[in-house]
Amino acid sequence: MTDRPAAGSWSAPGRVNLVGEHTDYNDGFVLPFAIAHRTHAVVGRRDDARIRVASTFADAPVEVTLDELEALFPSEGAPRVAEWAAYPLGVAWALRHAATAPPVGVDIAIASDVPVGAGLSSSAAIEGAVASALTDVWGLGLDPVALARVGRRAENEAVGAPTGIMDQMASMLGRADAAIFLDCRSLHAEVVDLGFAAAGLEVVVIDTGVTHAHATGGYRDRREACERGADTMGVRALRDLSVADLPRAEQALDAETFRRVRHVVTENQRVLDAVRMLHAHGSAQIGPLLDSSHASLRDDFEISTPELDTAVDAARAAGAIGARMTGGGFGGAAIALTPHDCVDAVRDGASAAFVSAGYPAPHVFTVTPSEGARRDA
Ligand code: GLA
Numbered sequence: 001m002t003d004r005p006a007a008g009s010w011s012a013p014g015r016v017n018l019v020g021e022h023t024d025y026n027d028g029f030v031l032p033f034a035i036a037h038r039t040h041a042v043v044g045r046r047d048d049a050r051i052r053v054a055s056t057f058a059d060a061p062v063e064v065t066l067d068e069l070e071a072l073f074p075s076e077g078a079p080r081v082a083e084w085a086a087y088p089l090g091v092a093w094a095l096r097h098a099a100t101a102p103p104v105g106v107d108i109a110i111a112s113d114v115p116v117g118a119g120l121s122s123s124a125a126i127e128g129a130v131a132s133a134l135t136d137v138w139g140l141g142l143d144p145v146a147l148a149r150v151g152r153r154a155e156n157e158a159v160g161a162p163t164g165i166m167d168q169m170a171s172m173l174g175r176a177d178a179a180i181f182l183d184c185r186s187l188h189a190e191v192v193d194l195g196f197a198a199a200g201l202e203v204v205v206i207d208t209g210v211t212h213a214h215a216t217g218g219y220r221d222r223r224e225a226c227e228r229g230a231d232t233m234g235v236r237a238l239r240d241l242s243v244a245d246l247p248r249a250e251q252a253l254d255a256e257t258f259r260r261v262r263h264v265v266t267e268n269q270r271v272l273d274a275v276r277m278l279h280a281h282g283s284a285q286i287g288p289l290l291d292s293s294h295a296s297l298r299d300d301f302e303i304s305t306p307e308l309d310t311a312v313d314a315a316r317a318a319g320a321i322g323a324r325m326t327g328g329g330f331g332g333a334a335i336a337l338t339p340h341d342c343v344d345a346v347r348d349g350a351s352a353a354f355v356s357a358g359y360p361a362p363h364v365f366t367v368t369p370s371e372g373a374r375r376d377a
Helices: 066-072 083-098 122-137 144-159 166-173 218-233 243-252 255-281 287-299 306-317 340-357
Strands: 007-019 029-045 050-055 062-065 106-112 178-183 189-193 201-207 322-326 333-339 363-367
Touching: 007 122, 007 166, 007 255, 007 287, 007 322, 029 122, 029 166, 029 255, 029 363, 050 066, 050 083, 062 066, 062 083, 066 083, 083 106, 083 122, 083 144, 106 122, 122 144, 122 166, 144 166, 166 178, 166 189, 178 255, 189 255, 201 306, 201 340, 218 243, 218 255, 243 255, 255 287, 287 306, 287 322, 287 333, 306 322, 306 333, 306 340, 333 340, 340 363
Parallel strands: 050 106
Antiparallel strands: 007 029, 029 106, 029 178, 050 062, 178 189, 201 333, 201 363, 322 333
């Protein structure tokens, strides 16, 4: 891109993952879609070499020089900047590693309507909006896949969360009324029509309000278990095992690692099955795959929570044709593929189930498969 706007407005969406959970960092398959909730970044070029970020998440802006970026993100330990600012500044840092950028400062103002901590990838939305803005303003000409890699690098190395690339790819590549079928090894992406409206279906999100943090704890443990499983099985990644290999894996692995591996292997197969069904029969057929994905995440990967299980059970009882937790787990949201006529019943059923279990009321809303990152003005 030779056109270098002095200022403008860019945005990128959050995402919902239809199926394919904890498969991305195993080089496997995922089927997310971008949602209409977006993060906006208004960016203007400065006359000096400073970066200033302001956000509706924070009381005060953060300002550093371009030269100071490197020291903010030491290779060991936490970022030396407020957590919210590590996302946009981490993107600037990763972009300047990915391409030769001019020593031109920028002002970045961020606002978002992607719920934070709900498993809808508010972080990838920030990364996508800022990366899209900076590649344009700095004239770097990076394509959407390169920008997704920049976002992941910011997340992994600047913020310190050991995530895969699904969220960034979904946020960059999303299309209206479609999912992105992504091979996380090759990064080959295929747009798969969902046709929810034609099938009379909606995706209802039930946000449990239980927030999660992927920088620590369970997510990292699960990732390590997967790497251990792949090592013991002598494959580069769990993507290289199929369902037919599971009996052999059961012999070779301890019981817990085997359950983790079985989740990933069967989940990869569910993504392939879902894509085939979407092509052959449309979205009305994929409900049972969402249900079995949830059971696998709950029983084998053990990353669901009582709140998520309650949400999933209540949604099904109220007429959803399939439901599952979505995102990294340990909290966040469930999704329910729901006939249009049952959306109110799912909302009421989930709320009632939460009240009777003694949980705070969930936040229930619908999401629409939408466009990925773009320049808006
Ligand atoms: C989080 C991570 C993704 C992916 C999911 C689980 O959203 O950011 O990379 O691993 O969890 O599927």
